[in-house]
Amino acid sequence: MSDTNSNMGAIAHCDVLVVxxxxxxxxxxxxxxKLGLNVKVFESGGDFGGVWYWNRYPGARVDSEWPYYQLNIPEVYRDYDFKERFPGHVEIRSYFAHLDKVLDLRKDVQFNAHVIDARWAADDGWTVxxxxxxxxxxxxxxxxxxLLHRRHVPDFPGLDTFKGVVHHTGYWPEDIDVSGKKVGIIGAGATAVQVTQxxxxxxxxLTVFMRRPSYCLPMEQRxxxxxxxxxxxxxxxxxxxxGRKSGAGFPAKRQSLGVLDVPPEEREAWFENIWQRGAFSYQLLNYADVLxxxxxxxxxxxxWARKVGARIKNERKRELMAPKKQPYFFGTKRCPLEQDYYEVIDQDNVDIVDLNEQPLKTFNETGMLVGDKQIDLDIVVLATGFDSFSGSLTQMGLKNREGKDIxxxxxxxxxxxxxxxFHGFPNTFMVYSPHAPTALSNGPTIIEAQCDWVVSAIEKLEKEKAKTMEPKRDAEDSWDAMIDAMNKPTLFPLTNSWWNRATIPGQKVQILTHPGGIEMYEGQIKEKLEGWQGFEVSY
Structure with missing residues (x-):
């Protein structure tokens, strides 16, 4: 299987297929x-990178600080130097090219290969x-x-009548020029913050259309x-x-005391200290009971509101971006990192439309009608997010052993x-997934934790000469119940976001994040390999 299409129609036989x-x-x-298995990869993009192959919108960069957004592979990192504390999308693609070169990855990967059907047969395994x-x-x-690949475009009324340019941030043409243009950005989440800057x-x-602000933290880029x-x-x-022994993938520990256990002046001094450090320090190093x-x-x-509000001179914008009345609990949805977001928001050429007060009625040929106001636009940026957690899986024709689509x-x-x-799908695994600490973790750290488990499971199956393995239905029930029980005493269930799939109409609002952190999660999953707890294994 090469990186050309010369073998289209041929059947590739392998031990493991990675999508x-x-x-x-x-x-x-x-x-x-390293196990000596024959492995092939199907990739829908034209090169390595996953979400970073597609994410090319202005300002796109990681929010995990150096050196943690990379794989723990010494032969790769010893000869690669990053330029910034928070690498941008161009640099991340350069890193992927380095991975390919050092590990000779390309020989096992078929690009531009979007999976549309995957079926199981008891005597034939998976056919993809x-x-x-x-x-x-x-x-x-x-x-x-x-986790965040399948782009979500809301069903906005009249969008197809708009005569201007419309782009979702997940599919951005790098050559677009917005100078001299009237631009509208729909959204105020992490992606929207980067684009707005x-x-x-x-x-x-520039007009930012939003329903609620993000609680941005200082990136302190350098x-x-x-x-x-x-x-x-x-x-x-x-x-x-x-990092693997921590909660979020960064070797940092919260304070052992609660917020109210510390005198106000001492507390304020600590807040200021960790605020100045940048990155996620204000979350990672805060007090034990914040959530x-x-x-x-x-x-x-x-x-947080005082620090942000001091940077916004315009009173109306300040109240929208850092309201005196707390819109939702801090840390219960993603806190993006920003460089000069609030200064940009405060500029005279930037406006904010609160869609709660002025609902979007319809798009039309020249722009948008919000409330009773027409806003003319040349370009509309849809920073409307993704069908998180399951969007990619439910669009690839993946069938269980009874032929039912996932x-x-x-x-x-x-x-x-x-x-x-998941039950009904023999010999199937997924990585960077729901029901794990994924949304609360540094990506490479949780990825490597899960990859280690998956590879250990396959190694164990091969040594035992097993034919199939899949989880029992009651094991799924127990895992789901545990996730719910762990989240119940926290503030997470009180805020809707992509973390619980509340952003996609028609989907079940569901807690999908393991809040116990990577170290706890790894301990739990490793234990289950002993005696195949919760699994049915056939020989």
């Missing part, structure tokens, strides 16, 4: 090769087909299709020196291993066991 060639797929391929006509047969199927400096007029990078590589392995106690959460929010199987809610396997 997706982002960090998850690469990490899986790297590990499975792509829209380009490629076919692969494999004993094991590993789905590395990403850039387009606000370029557009003639360039990295060569000496700094070379020196720290000595400690990379230790840092990455300690458990409403009063404590409000105090943390109030400090979209039908999951119509009443996502079901998994350990966040990596």
């Amino acid at each position: 997706g060639a982002g960090l998850s797929g690469i990490s899986t391929l790297y590990r499975l090769r 087909k792509t829209d380009q006509g490629q076919v692969a047969k494999a004993k094991y199927l590993i789905l590395c299709t990403g 850039e387009l606000g400096k370029q557009a003639k007029e 360039e990295l020196s060569n000496a700094e990078q070379k020196g720290w590589k000595t400690f990379f392995d230790t840092l990455f291993r300690e 458990l106690n409403k009063e404590s959460n409000k105090i943390v929010y109030d400090f 979209a039908e199987v999951w119509k009443d809610g996502i079901r998994t066991y350990l966040g990596m396997t």
Whole structure:
């Protein structure tokens, strides 16, 4: 299987078929090769990168600080230097090219291979087909299709009548020029924050349409020196291993006391200290009860609102972006990192439309009618997010052993066991998934934790000469119940966001994040391999 289409129609036989060639797929391929297995990869994009192949919108960059957004593969990181504390999308694609070069990945990957059908037969294993006509047969199927890949475009009334330019951030043409244009951005989440920072400096007029603000934290971006990078590589392995023993993938620990256990002046001093450090420090190093106690959460929010509000001179914008009345609990939806977002928002050429007060009535030829006001636009940016967690899986024709599509199987809610396997799909695994600490974690860290488990499971099955493995239905029920029970005493269930799939109409609002952190999760899943707890294994 080469990276050309010369073998279309031929059937590739392999031990393992991996779907997706982002960090998850690469990490899986790297590990499975060490077992001596024949592994092939189908990737729908034209090159490596997964979401980073598609994410090319202005300002797109990681919000995991260096050195943690990379795989713990010494032969790769020893010869690669990042330029910034928070690498941008161009640099991330350069990193993927380096991964390919060092690990010789391309020989096992078929690009432009979008899976449209995957079926199981008891005597034949998995047969997987792509829209380009490629076919692969494999004993094991590993789905590395990403958490945030399937773009979500809301059914906005009249959108098809708009005569201007419309682009979703997940499919952005890099050559577009917004200078002298009237631009509208729909959304105020993490992607919208990054886009606003850039387009606000370029557009003639920029209008941000939002329902609620994000609680952005200071990125504190900076360039990295060569000496700094070379020196720290000595400690990379230790840092990455300690990340695996942490909650979110960064070797940092919360305070042991609660917010109210500390005198106000001491508390304020600590808030200021961790705020100045940038990145996610204000979350990672805060007090123990921020996500458990409403009063404590409000105090943390109030400090945030004061810091942000001091940067916005326009009173109306300040109240919209950092309201005195807390819109939702701090930390219960994603806190994006920003560089100069609030200064850009405060510019005279940037306006904010609160869609709660002025609902979007319809698009028309020249722009949008919100409330009773017509807003003319040249370009509309849809920073409207993704069909999170399951969007990629439910669009690939994946059938269980009875021939039922996973979209039908999951119509009443996502079901998994350990966040990596699901009943009715033998020898099937997924990585970077629901029912794990995924949304609350540094991507590469949780990916490597899950990849290690998946590869260990396959190694164990091969040593035992097993034919199939799949989780029991009651094991799925127990795992789901545990996730719910762990979330119940927290503030997470009180806020709707993509974390619980509340952003897509018609989907079940469902807690899908393991809140116990990576270290706890790894301990739980490793335990289940002993004696195949919760699984049915055939020999």
